[in-house]
Amino acid sequence: MTWDSEESNALRPTAPLKGRGAASYxxxxxxxxAAVGVDDGWASVYEDPPGRPQTTVTEERARTIISRNDSPDIGFSQSVNPYKGCEHGCVYCFARPSHAYLDLSPGLDFETKIFAKPNAAELLRAELSKRSYQCSPIALGINTDAYQPTERRYGISRACLELLAETKHPVSVVTKSALVERDLDxxxxxxxxxLVSVHFSVTTLDNHLSAKMEPRAxxxxxxxRAMKALSSAGVPVGVLVAPVIPMINDHELEQILQAAREQGAQSAGFVLLRLPHELTQIxxxxxxxxxxxxxxHVMSLIQQMRGGKDYDSRFGARMRGEGPFAQLLQIRFEKAHRNxxxxxxxxxDCTRFVAPRLIGSQGELF
Known part of the structure; x- marks a missing residue:
């Protein structure tokens, strides 16, 4: 990592960090x-640039586990996120700003300071056992990937999945990880x-670009390959080209859709790059x-699709954008989708759901 000074004397990164998506805190x-590095005239700040940050995982006892939303442009009403933060380090991740609620950086902290919820399955069992609970599909790991690397150690996503299978509760998954194959059984x-569908987010077919944008996915x-394994086993799979970024990966739209179709994807969708809050700086x-x-040029095209701004948060527009370039993307997608x-x-199927018994409850006695 090397650093340079702007007119304000605040330091900014001038080289990427290997294996990381974000370049700064x-x-x-x-x-x-806010801590800001400045040149004190003795160049001491340049002699000790930030080292390569290491990933840490902190266990937390979550108080609730089902998140609910009524957003009209999202195809689910409730989700479960076993982890906060994501080791995949995707630079474009719309969830990065959520780390600000923890008083942490949506930049490097988001991908290096991970919070695991070991009691997730326990809380989920309690939620599903409530008499007031109304069954609707749960999206597993929709904010941050349920199958990020730390899942190999904790197995929280599998524990939640086992409970959903036990109760015949429908679930959908979106992932960038091949670890999903572990739970094929x-x-x-x-x-x-x-009771299940799995979507794979595929941003590019170029390994070099992937290593830059999503270094640990x-x-x-x-x-x-994981898509093919699930599809061959009879699991419905789909592909999300997300995000589509002008002048970076938009030219791959049709190739990604074709590659996924050849591996058994039944459905497809795409999402335009979203840059809420701190994500625009990252x-x-x-x-x-x-x-x-x-x-x-990239930012100019993005702003053309966002009403002159880096981001437009309006429902509907936030996923697809507006204007000639956005319309062209939609036409290209629809043509490839059809062909x-x-x-x-x-x-x-929500009709099969059977509420679980609470482990250790007095109800077990009768």
Whole structure:
């Protein structure tokens, strides 16, 4: 890592960190104080640049586990997130700003300071056992990936999945990880009863670009291989080209859709790059470090699709954008979707749900 000084004397990164998506500790919007490196005239600040940050995982006892939303452009009403933060380090991740609520940086902290919820399955059992609970599909790991690397150690996502299988509760998953294959035994049985669907997020087929944008996610070919394994086992799988970024990966849209279709994907979708809150600074830093020759052009196209701003948070517009370039993307997607014979995922069955018994409750005595 090397650092340079702007006119304000505040330091900014001038080279990426190997194995990391973000390049700096971007200050969260709720921070009351911010540490800024400045040149004191003796160049001492340059002699000790930040070292390569190591990943730490902190266990926390969560108080609730089901998150609910009524957003009209999201296809689920409730989700379960076994982890906060994500080791995959995807520079474009829309969930990065959530780390600001922890008084941590949405930049490097988001991908190096992970919080695991070992009691997730216990809380989920309690939620599902309530008489007032109304069954609707649960999205597993929708904010941060349920199958990020630390899942190999903790197995929290599998514990939640085992409970959902036990109670015949429908679940959907979106992942960038090949680790999802580990749970094929559960997915295969749930698929027989119409209880599961798995979407793979595939951003690029270029290993070099993937290593820059999503450094610790599974390589593109590994995701496609996992997609094939699940599809061959009878598990409904789909592909999300997310995000689509002008002048970075938009030219791959049709190729990704074709590659996924060949591996058994039944449905497909795409999402335009979203830059809420601190993410716009993280993204702009990444662009300047990796593609300085086209950074201004990329941001110009993004702003053309966002009403002149880096981001438009309006429902509907936030996923697809507006304007000629956004319309062209939509036309290209629809044409490829049609020509490749994509359809829709089968509906998940909510009628089979059987509420679980609370372990150790007095109800077990009767």
């Amino acid at each position: 971007v200050t969260g919007r709720f921070a009351t104080t 559960i997915y295969q049985e749930m698929a027989k009863e119409g 599974a390589a593109p070919h590994a995701r496609l 993204w702009r830093e990444w662009l300047e470090l990796h593609y300085p020759d086209r950074a201004n 490749l014979g994509y359809g829709r995922m089968p509906s998940l």
